[in-house]
Amino acid sequence: MAKKTVKARVGDSLCNIAYLNGFGDCKPLREEPANAYILNRTEDPGQLHPGDVVTIPEFQIRDESGGTEATHKYVRRGTLAMLRFVHGSASATVAGDATLSFLNVSNFVTNKAGTPDGNVAFPGSGVRSFNSDADKDPDVFKVEVLDIKATGDLDVELEMLKPKYDAAGKLNGHERFPGAVRGPRQLKTVASKQGSTKRFRSCYLRLVVDPGDKAAAPDQTLLASDMHDAGDSKVEILDQTVKAFYEIKTCPMNPKCRSTVVLPIGQDRRRIRLAINVLRKAPGGDPVVPIADAERRVWTWFRRVYAQANIAPKLVQATRAIDPVENLISISNDSGLSARGDGQIGFTIHASGKPDQVVGPITPAANDTPIKTARALAALVRAPFKAEVSENPARFVDPVSRKSADIVVTEQGGARVTLTIGVPIANRDTRQTISIGVVNPLALESWAVPNGNNNWNAGSLQQRTVLKNYDSHVSTADDTVDIFVVDTVTGGNRGEAMMSNHRIDPQRPSTTKVKWSAFLISSTMNAGDGNPFSFPHEVGHVSGEVVHATGANAQLMRNGTSGTNAVGGSKRIRDGAVTYDAPASDFNLITRIRTEGANLLERW
Numbered sequence: 344m345a346k347k348t349v350k351a352r353v354g355d356s357l358c359n360i361a362y363l364n365g366f367g368d369c370k371p372l373r374e375e376p377a378n379a380y381i382l383n384r385t386e387d388p389g390q391l392h393p394g395d396v397v398t399i400p401e402f403q404i405r406d407e408s409g410g411t412e413a414t415h416k417y418v419r420r421g422t423l424a425m426l427r428f429v430h431g432s433a434s435a436t437v438a439g440d441a442t443l444s445f446l447n448v449s450n451f452v453t454n455k456a457g458t459p460d461g462n463v464a465f466p467g468s469g470v471r472s473f474n475s476d477a478d479k480d481p482d483v484f485k486v487e488v489l490d491i492k493a494t495g496d497l498d499v500e501l502e503m504l505k506p507k508y509d510a511a512g513k514l515n516g517h518e519r520f521p522g523a524v525r526g527p528r529q530l531k532t533v534a535s536k537q538g539s540t541k542r543f544r545s546c547y548l549r550l551v552v553d554p555g556d557k558a559a560a561p562d563q564t565l566l567a568s569d570m571h572d573a574g575d576s577k578v579e580i581l582d583q584t585v586k587a588f589y590e591i592k593t594c595p596m597n598p599k600c601r602s603t604v605v606l607p608i609g610q611d612r613r614r615i616r617l618a619i620n621v622l623r624k625a626p627g628g629d630p631v632v633p634i635a636d637a638e639r640r641v642w643t644w645f646r647r648v649y650a651q652a653n654i655a656p657k658l659v660q661a662t663r664a665i666d667p668v669e670n671l672i673s674i675s676n677d678s679g680l681s682a683r684g685d686g687q688i689g690f691t692i693h694a695s696g697k698p699d700q701v702v703g704p705i706t707p708a709a710n711d712t713p714i715k716t717a718r719a720l721a722a723l724v725r726a727p728f729k730a731e732v733s734e735n736p737a738r739f740v741d742p743v744s745r746k747s748a749d750i751v752v753t754e755q756g757g758a759r760v761t762l763t764i765g766v767p768i769a770n771r772d773t774r775q776t777i778s779i780g781v782v783n784p785l786a787l788e789s790w791a792v793p794n795g796n797n798n799w800n801a802g803s804l805q806q807r808t809v810l811k812n813y814d815s816h817v818s819t820a821d822d823t824v825d826i827f828v829v830d831t832v833t834g835g836n837r838g839e840a841m842m843s844n845h846r847i848d849p850q851r852p853s854t855t856k857v858k859w860s861a862f863l864i865s866s867t868m869n870a871g872d873g874n875p876f877s878f879p880h881e882v883g884h885v886s887g888e889v890v891h892a893t894g895a896n897a898q899l900m901r902n903g904t905s906g907t908n909a910v911g912g913s914k915r916i917r918d919g920a921v922t923y924d925a926p927a928s929d930f931n932l933i934t935r936i937r938t939e940g941a942n943l944l945e946r947w
Contacts, residue, residue, distance in 0.1 A: 346377075351395040354425045356600035357381070358591050360391075362423035364399050368595050375400045389598050424490040426499070426589045426602040429544070431473050431485055437537045437544075440487075445607050446585055447482040448567060448650045449549040450918050452897050453559040453910050456480060460897040460915060468546040468562045471535040477547040481918060486545045488534050488589045488602070496533045497543045499589050503528035503567050504605070506582035514582050517605075524573055527557050527566040534589075550608065552580060552647040559910040567608060567650070571642040580650040581609045581947075609653035612947040613937070615886065616823040617641065618815035619662040621868075622784035624830070626759065630664040631784055631830045636870040638662045640878050648879040648899060651916045652933040657945070659823050660815055670760040671780035671808040672720070672750040674713040678776065679737055679745030684709030686772035688716060689765040690779075692728050694758040700728060704766050707775060716775060717748035727755045733811065736844070736851045738798045743850045747801070749780075751811050780808030787862060789834030790841075799884075800844040800853040807857060810841065814856040822942050824885050825860040826878070828868045837877045837904075838863045840884035846939065847888065847925050859885050859943060876904040876914050883916075886940030887932050890925035900932065 349360060357369035357378070372378055373389070377398035382389050391397070428443040435441075455461020456476035466474045477483055486499045502525075504517040520528050534543035550567045551557050557566045565585065570578035588603040621630040621637050630637075641656050649655065672690055675681075689703025702723050707716045714734045721730035735747045752760050762779050771777065788805035790798045802810065815825050832839060841860040845852045852858075861884070867877035876899060883900050884890065891902040897915045900923070905912035920929040937944065 346375075346401055347399050348396050349399060351391040351393055351397055353393045354427060354602045354604045355391050355393070355395075356424065356591060356594075356602050357389065357391060357397065358594045358600035359423045359425060359602065360397050360399070363421070365402055368593070369600055370596060371400050372397065373596055387601075387603070389596070390601050390603060421491075422489055423492070424488070424589070424591045424600075424602055426486060426488050426587060426604050428484050428587065428604060428606055429487050430481070430483065431478060431544075431547075433473055433475065433478065437487075437540050437542050443484060443606065445610050446484055446550055447609060447653070448552055448580070449480060449482040450651045450915050451480045451482070451549070452915065453549060453551055453556040453564060459919065459921075460895060460917065465560060465563070466547055468532070471533075471544050471546050472537070474547065480549070483547045483549055485547060486532065486534060486587050486589075488543045489541060490543065490589075490591065491541045492593045493541070493543065496535050497589065499532050499534050499545055499587060501530045501532065501548075501565055501585060501587045503565055504584045504586050505570070505578060506584075508577055512577070517584055520570075521573070524570070527554065530562070530565050532562070550585070552650050553908060555908050555910055569643055569646050571639060576638075576642040579655055580646055581612050581653060581655050583608055608650075611937075612653045612655070613944040614655050614657040614947065615649070615882070615936075615940070615943050616659045616945065617645075617656050617826060617882075618660050618823050619658065619826045619828070620665050620813055620815070621662070621828040622782070622787075622809070623664050623666050624784060626666040630828075631865045632828055632869045634662050634664060637828055637868045639870070640868050644872070644875040645879050645882070648876065648914055648916070651918075652936060654936065654944070665809075665813050666759070667782035667784045668760075668808055668812050669779060669781040670752050670762060671804075671811060672717075672752070672762060673747055673778045673780060673804055673807070674717045674720075674749070675745075675747045675775050676778040676804050677738070677747070679713060679735075679741055679747045680774050680776075681713070682707035682709060682711040682716060682772050683774035684711070684772070687766045687770055688720065688772055688775065688777050690720070690777065691763045691765045692724070692752055693761045693763065694728070694754045697727060697754065697758060700725060701765055707772055711775070713746065713748040713775065717750050721750050724752065728760070729753050729755060731811075733854060733856070735801045735807070735857075736853060738796055738801050739848065739851065740796050740798075749807060749811060751808075778804055780804045782808050785830045787829040787832045789832040789836065790839055791832075791834030791836060799840060799842045800848070800851050800858075802841055802857055806839075806841070806862065809862075810857050810860055814860070819942075821855055821859060823859070824882055824943055826882075827860065827862050828865060829862055830865045832862060832864060836864075837867050837874055838881040840881045842884055843888055843939070845888065847890070859940075861885055872908060874904070874906055875908050876912065880904045880913075883932065883936075886943055887930070887935040888926075888939035889923045889930060889932065889935060891923065892921045893924055895921050
């Protein structure tokens, strides 16, 4: 019989192919010169990769005696040994269970099972048959081994593989993690025989992303985490792969044949565009937190939390320190009132090395809107200065028709601009006010004050002054989440999101440059690991267009995130319905981000 070739499948081995082709073991295939490249591999010598072309040596035909005029049964050989990943099923047979083609980071509290976020203990490593509580987590998995010659429990090993990137940052392969961090990224587990079948299964397993979750179920978890603190911020969680292998005990050769399967993490992976801006304490001074510390939060806690949603961060520009500015004039700030027509409005522009420029004063007519007054003033601004006018949405406490307006003044050469009001109070319009936005990064004016208005759609005067000066974007002004780090905010919050508001209150949607932004205080973006979920939480507001999850303490979007990392902390993004207070409904946040925040995402 002439030689033939076969192509290796996922999980195949030389022993398995030999058995399928009539040989008792892999020795004839290993001795075949055409298969030498498999035996001589630097990594995993003698082990097959999917797609490998294996040459089958000539098979020696043997005669079998048998009486004539009688029926003789010959059994066609099937699979000898093969490994696969499964979820498990209450209804399908063991053999009929679906084979997994990818794995997900678990969204459940690691040591819990059941519903909705885990109301019973996660079944331990001794539970290797179907369990209805564990089954509630769609991301749990098991390793199954089919071995028709095996007896007793079988040993299976799993390991996370580290992605490799080329000079352009493109993924070009995988390798083992360095020995110093490899331990929690490896797992040895036991597979037990399932009923009368020849299939053996492990206990329920999970992928987790931080050491606290790993410690909560150490013999049932694989750590798929970042490498930032080990000196490599490029390693993306969602680029890692999970390798599992089973050594076939009946293989007579050395090294023995293994059935190996490697699966990716995640499906429908996306990147969310971020820009990190750290305010300086004073113009030209030190930032409120070091740039490297703020960026570390991106590559650690943000990356870990959003891996549950198959989303990774992408910085669209270098993280930067920015000056506090005072170059915004607001007309009818915090009221949106029209003019009474009984006074004047004007201001003066100052810039180093430039003559002062007096703008106005003008006398608005009765009932002139803020945007009309702002445009009239902006039209008087002359070179080298430039004025940009924008209208703000009505605050939640005001009628929808009452909208303030802003003027941002810049100098064409980039000189720092400051403003003063050029009309005495006694001579100003008594209803339509003029205010200057002066940013205080040590205690930034919150949208939660005055009076607890929570005007995240319009923001405070200081917030708008920052946003309208420093908005970042790739192709449009609305495709990136801008993060601004300040020392504190006057409302006492750890973070404040500037939501689009197009679903929560469609009559008061936020505007370009203001929406899809957030302010975070220094204790959430410093070198430590305190308040690890504030940053991911605020981006959840922005990208998901939701306020807070109710009655779900483990969820990322609950009101008030955990101050420290813990297995039961507020870091989960449930892949299922959660009740929110605004909009008042049930939402799947993973789906919600992909729909409401679609413009912020890009494909992998």
